[in-house]
Amino acid sequence: MERTFVMFKPDCLERGLLGRIFSRFEEKGLRLVAMKMLRVTPALARQHYAEHVEKPFYPSLEEFITAAPVVATVFEGPEVIRVVREMLGATSGLKAAAGTIRGDYSASRQMNLVHASDSTESATREIGIYFKKEDLLDWDPSLACWLQAPSEA
Numbered sequence: 001m002e003r004t005f006v007m008f009k010p011d012c013l014e015r016g017l018l019g020r021i022f023s024r025f026e027e028k029g030l031r032l033v034a035m036k037m038l039r040v041t042p043a044l045a046r047q048h049y050a051e052h053v054e055k056p057f058y059p060s061l062e063e064f065i066t067a068a069p070v071v072a073t074v075f076e077g078p079e080v081i082r083v084v085r086e087m088l089g090a091t092s093g094l095k096a097a098a099g100t101i102r103g104d105y106s107a108s109r110q111m112n113l114v115h116a117s118d119s120t121e122s123a124t125r126e127i128g129i130y131f132k133k134e135d136l137l138d139w140d141p142s143l144a145c146w147l148q149a150p151s152e153a
């Protein structure tokens, strides 16, 4: 089992798409283990997007990500880091394949609705930025036995 950090960005909330997009994660059978709504501050944005701070698009990214609340979550599942990245599609909604979340709902490089960790290292780092250990809930949904065989978990 892996865990990944998934953040529903300001455009997702402002456009009223949170429920519709969040339901894709539920329908896929990914297990929600943490969730909170917050406003990203400029300092938090710099920490989260540390690798992009020096890039030309960073000022615009910071303005965007701090402009309205976000919903930060952690999902758990087998190979969930890769699975979620594939559900999102390419970074730019203009390039993301139809059928992916960005391909279906975004027409922007920046306003691409959802962020997800791209590796185990970034998942650990990003989960640690937004959540304390005790915020991550271990639980077994009753339907888990219909989502994977015991040997796959």
Ligand code: CMP
Pocket: 049, 052, 057, 060, 061, 091, 109, 110, 111, 112, 114, 115, 116
């Ligand atoms: P995300 O997956 O959250 O990772 C970094 C974010 O920066 C990305 O999604 C976009 O929101 C944004 N981003 C990446 N590349 C560009 C770009 N060239 N111009 C503007 N924003 C970008």
